[in-house]
Amino acid sequence: MATRTDAPTRREQILKEAARLFAERGFHGVGVDEIGAAVGISGPGLYRHFAGKDAMLAELLVGISGQLLTGARRRVAEADGEPAGRDPGRVLDSLIEGHIDFALDDRPLITLHDRELDRLRDTDRKLVRQLQRQYVELWVGVVREVYPDLAEPTARSAVHSVFGLLNSTPHLGRPGSLPGRGVTAGLLHRMARGAFAAAGSE
Amino acid sequence: MATRTDAPTRREQILKEAARLFAERGFHGVGVDEIGAAVGISGPGLYRHFAGKDAMLAELLVGISGQLLTGARRRVAEADGEPAGRDPGRVLDSLIEGHIDFALDDRPLITLHDRELDRLRDTDRKLVRQLQRQYVELWVGVVREVYPDLAEPTARSAVHSVFGLLNSTPHLGRPGSLPGRGVTAGLLHRMARGAFAAAGSE
DNA sequence: TCACCTTGTTAATGAGCGTTAACGCATTTC
DNA sequence: GAAATGCGTTAACGCTCATTAACAAGGTGA
Numbered sequence: 001m002a003t004r005t006d007a008p009t010r011r012e013q014i015l016k017e018a019a020r021l022f023a024e025r026g027f028h029g030v031g032v033d034e035i036g037a038a039v040g041i042s043g044p045g046l047y048r049h050f051a052g053k054d055a056m057l058a059e060l061l062v063g064i065s066g067q068l069l070t071g072a073r074r075r076v077a078e079a080d081g082e083p084a085g086r087d088p089g090r091v092l093d094s095l096i097e098g099h100i101d102f103a104l105d106d107r108p109l110i111t112l113h114d115r116e117l118d119r120l121r122d123t124d125r126k127l128v129r130q131l132q133r134q135y136v137e138l139w140v141g142v143v144r145e146v147y148p149d150l151a152e153p154t155a156r157s158a159v160h161s162v163f164g165l166l167n168s169t170p171h172l173g174r175p176g177s178l179p180g181r182g183v184t185a186g187l188l189h190r191m192a193r194g195a196f197a198a199a200g201s202e
Numbered sequence: 203m204a205t206r207t208d209a210p211t212r213r214e215q216i217l218k219e220a221a222r223l224f225a226e227r228g229f230h231g232v233g234v235d236e237i238g239a240a241v242g243i244s245g246p247g248l249y250r251h252f253a254g255k256d257a258m259l260a261e262l263l264v265g266i267s268g269q270l271l272t273g274a275r276r277r278v279a280e281a282d283g284e285p286a287g288r289d290p291g292r293v294l295d296s297l298i299e300g301h302i303d304f305a306l307d308d309r310p311l312i313t314l315h316d317r318e319l320d321r322l323r324d325t326d327r328k329l330v331r332q333l334q335r336q337y338v339e340l341w342v343g344v345v346r347e348v349y350p351d352l353a354e355p356t357a358r359s360a361v362h363s364v365f366g367l368l369n370s371t372p373h374l375g376r377p378g379s380l381p382g383r384g385v386t387a388g389l390l391h392r393m394a395r396g397a398f399a400a401a402g403s404e
Numbered sequence: 405t406c407a408c409c410t411t412g413t414t415a416a417t418g419a420g421c422g423t424t425a426a427c428g429c430a431t432t433t434c
Numbered sequence: 435g436a437a438a439t440g441c442g443t444t445a446a447c448g449c450t451c452a453t454t455a456a457c458a459a460g461g462t463g464a
Contacts, residue, residue: 010441025320028230031421041442044423048441053422114373115317118227153381154389161370161393168366171316172359179355187356191363191397198396199389212411233451243412246453250411255452406464413458421450428443434436 011049013039015063018056023108023170027057027116057116058124064109065131071098072138088145095139096166096192100185103169111170136160147200158199162192213251215241217265220258225310225372229259229318259318260326266311267333273300274340290347297341298368298394302387305371313372338362349402360401364394 008016017038021030032053033043050056075098079091103110117128139159144150150158166188178184210218219240223232234255235245252258277300281293305312319330341361346352352360368390380386 026228026230026318028228029321032423033421042444043421044444045442047423116228119231154385157374157381157386157389158393160373161367161390164370164373165363165367165397168363171362171366179359183356184359187359187401188363190400190403191360194396194398194400195367195393196396198392198399201392234453235451244414245451246414247412249453408462408464410461411459414456416455417453419450419452421448423447423449425446426444428441430440430442432437432439434438 019108023111027119061128065128069131069135091142099166103166107170110167221310225313229321263330267330271333271337293344301368305368309372312369
């Protein structure tokens with residue numbers, strides 16, 4: 001895995017600031033002038049990099065969904081390749097860990113993810129929905145390996161609920177006021193496992 | 203408790219439809235004409251009942267927060283009055299039950315609750331925040347009675363996370379596609395307890 | 405019957421905002 | 435060195451939309 005050390009491109013700067021602003025005040029609550037100001041250029045200057053405000057949101061949401069799905073698939077594949085054979089419990093732990101990393105590192109994006117989906121053009125929205133659905137179904141499969149008694153609709157509800165739990169990080173206060181990243185991650189992880197376990201014992 | 207059977211007032215109709223529309227497309231995504239149309243009058247006609255669009259949102263959010271807090275306080279008080287003495291576990295169950303009822307019965311409001319708070323005038327926002335904080339602290343107190351080893355910041359994080367879990371109902375699909383209200387409520391309740399239990403065993 | 409309040413209506417106003425136009429200036433490319 | 439290209443700028447356009455103005459009709463009470 002190549003860690004990038006080069007400076008972020010202008011496009012990336014814009015996307016990052018737009019994500020933050022959209023998460024803070026909503027898509028309609030942010031003007032292009034503000035996004036421009038956040039990266040040191042004027043509002044219309046953004047149009048050299050994006051077709052419009054919608055395009056920024058679309059790229060953000062598609063990017064998020066794709067990243068989540070790709071990461072999850074990688075984790076499942078890694079588990080399948082382990083010498084000791086696939087351990088469903090450890091795969092689930094890995095999925096949880098990945099989602100928590102994302103929720104803690106990209107809190108603005110997590111917020112956008114389930115808040116501004118309706119603002120997308122039809123074609124983009126369908127794409128994002130499809131990626132999200134695949135992500136969910138991947139989780140559902142793993143969860144049902146760990147808890148075979150769980151019916152599929154129940155497992156799906158449980159997965160959505162655990163997403164709600166993990167995605168609660170934006171409500172946990174400013175990053176500074178948290179008890180430390182590792183501690184928070186550990187707490188969320190234990191709670192997610194506890195929630196699944198309770199769902200599994202129906 | 204008097205169950206009201208009289209017809210809803212125009213104000214109430216408006217608030218209900220506004221809540222639904224705001225939840226669906228966001229505060230800025232809904233025009234006053236749409237809200238008016240939803241109750242059979244014209245956009246400006248709304249101004250006979252509300253000072254403005256902001257006022258509708260404010261009344262909704264203050265109402266939600268107040269209702270949640272009042273209901274929770276009532277449940278705690280009822281538990282204190284029980285002949286067998288106060289059982290913290292049962293109080294927690296009662297709080298969870300109340301929150302689930304609300305999340306299932308008023309899904310649009312739950313969505314608004316953590317999505318559009320920033321759109322309020324300063325004074326209203328402070329009021330809502332204060333009510334929310336009191337609600338959270340009430341939960342934190344009960345949770346720490348059930349799990350005395352839990353440090354206060356941890357308990358608070360756990361409470362926020364469980365709110366995230368319980369408030370996930372809007373993502374669980376259309377009301378029709380759910381496995382039935384009782385089943386869903388039971389699942390959410392078990393998961394919440396499981397999550398708290400896992401948080402408590404640090 | 406007349407005044408008045410309630411609850412509507414449609415038309416006009418005015419601000420905000422996404423987008424496009426027209427232009428400037430480095431830097432690269434041939 | 436000239437042309438093209440990348441990346442900005444400011445000004446202007448046009449649309450949406452919350453809000454207000456002006457007016458109408460039904461009901462109620464003196």
